[in-house]
Amino acid sequence: xxxxxxxxxxxxxxxxxxxxxxxxxxxxxxxxxxxxxxxxxxxxxxxxxxxxxxxxxxxxxxxxxxxxxxxxxxxxxxxxxxxxxxxxxxxxxxxxxxxxxxxxxxxxxxxxxxxxxxxxxxxxxxxxxxxxxxxxxxxxxxxxxxxxxxxxxxxxxxxxxxxxxxxxxxxxxxxxxxxxxxxxxxxxxxxxxxxxxxxxxxxxxxxxxxxxxxxxxxxxxxxxxxxxxxxxxxxxxxxxxxxxxxxxxxxxxxxxxxxxxxxxxxxxxxxxxxxxxxxxxxxxxxxxxxxxxxxxxxxxxxxxxxxxxxxxxxxxxxx
Ligand SMILES: Nc1nc2c(ncn2[C@@H]2O[C@H](COP(=O)(O)OP(=O)(O)OP(=O)(O)O)[C@@H](O)[C@H]2O)c(=O)[nH]1
Ligand SMILES: [Zn+2]
Numbered sequence: 551x552x553x554x555x556x557x558x559x560x561x562x563x564x565x566x567x568x569x570x571x572x573x574x575x576x577x578x579x580x581x582x583x584x585x586x587x588x589x590x591x592x593x594x595x596x597x598x599x600x601x602x603x604x605x606x607x608x609x610x611x612x613x614x615x616x617x618x619x620x621x622x623x624x625x626x627x628x629x630x631x632x633x634x635x636x637x638x639x640x641x642x643x644x645x646x647x648x649x650x651x652x653x654x655x656x657x658x659x660x661x662x663x664x665x666x667x668x669x670x671x672x673x674x675x676x677x678x679x680x681x682x683x684x685x686x687x688x689x690x691x692x693x694x695x696x697x698x699x700x701x702x703x704x705x706x707x708x709x710x711x712x713x714x715x716x717x718x719x720x721x722x723x724x725x726x727x728x729x730x731x732x733x734x735x736x737x738x739x740x741x742x743x744x745x746x747x748x749x750x751x752x753x754x755x756x757x758x759x760x761x762x763x764x765x766x767x768x769x770x771x772x773x774x775x776x777x778x779x780x781x782x783x784x785x786x787x788x789x790x791x792x793x794x795x796x797x798x799x800x801x802x803x804x805x806x807x808x809x810x811x812x813x814x815x816x817x818x819x820x821x822x823x824x825x826x827x828x829x830x831x832x833x834x835x836x837x838x839x840x841x842x843x844x845x846x847x848x849x850x851x852x853x854x855x856x857x858x859x860x861x862x863x864x865x866x867x868x869x
Contacts, residue, residue: 555596556775563592565600565613575600575613592618593638594773594785595730623673640773640785642730645675649735651682652690657736663848670806671798677707681740684712700842704809713744723748726782749778803853809841
């Protein structure tokens with residue numbers, strides 16, 4: 551049978567078969583995936599092949615996973631104990647929404663840009679949701695409009711919403727249909743409020759799934775996938791407000807700023823870092839006002855944060 555992993559506890563996997571039934575599954579033998587040193591071979595979102603076997607008590611049918619299908623993408627974090635190892639949080643994510651509020655709490659452009667760079671590096675489509683627009687005065691609304699226009703120009707979809715009044719939430723729901731989404735954002739930006747307004751029944755489902763999954767209860771929080779009634783899936787990653795970790799070579803960082811990448815071919819040096827090199831198309835565009843300073847500032851900040859030719863984004867927060 552083929553199915554999708556909805557929950558993982560490290561030893562048990564909760565898998566939904568393509569014909570819509572849930573099974574508790576284990577893995578058989580050792581899984582090795584090329585290039586990944588991971589503490590967990592199977593992650594939430596994975597497409598897997600499994601066979602049913604009778605459990606020892608002979609009552610329940612247990613699935614045995616024999617194969618993981620190639621992943622479109624995956625997000626990781628470093629394992630807590632083994633520094634060289636990583637933990638795959640989730641895979642096969644179609645899109646990630648970032649909830650942004652101007653104040654209460656403030657979301658700075660450097661945080662937005664780090665999120666976008668990480669999404670580009672993971673090849674996950676990113677959508678920016680400016681939440682709490684019901685609370686903004688005229689000045690604040692024009693700031694939201696300015697930011698949205700700036701990010702739209704780069705190619706990112708931006709929507710002003712209110713999770714509280716429901717404004718433009720229907721648009722978000724439409725975007726989610728038929729896809730697997732993640733919802734990120736600082737604490738207090740309205741992630742739970744948005745999920746509740748999108749699908750009020752989700753709370754009930756949450757309880758039901760964890761009840762069915764008693765054997766696998768574990769103290770650590772793991773990612774979990776949920777079906778929404780209108781044909782969408784969301785991946786909840788407790789304790790992770792952003793995207794986890796990604797290592798990027800200094801030379802490739804500019805490639806994850808789409809507007810820099812588009813100009814790169816016009817830089818004199820093919821490996822231009824857009825710092826002090828002569829005839830740099832990115833710096834020229836910056837001087838001509840065609841690239842926003844805030845983006846360039848974020849770029850420098852990420853670049854300067856690098857260690858040993860690498861920089862590391864780590865927006866993993868323990869609750
Ligand atoms: N006025 C207004 N308040 C909102 C809106 N969205 C969320 N809030 C409020 O903001 C506060 C935080 O919302 P949550 O949904 O708990 O935020 P969260 O991102 O899930 O926060 P964490 O669980 O800490 O990560 C709550 O008091 C919400 O009622 C909105 O669109 N407008
Ligand atoms: Zn350059």
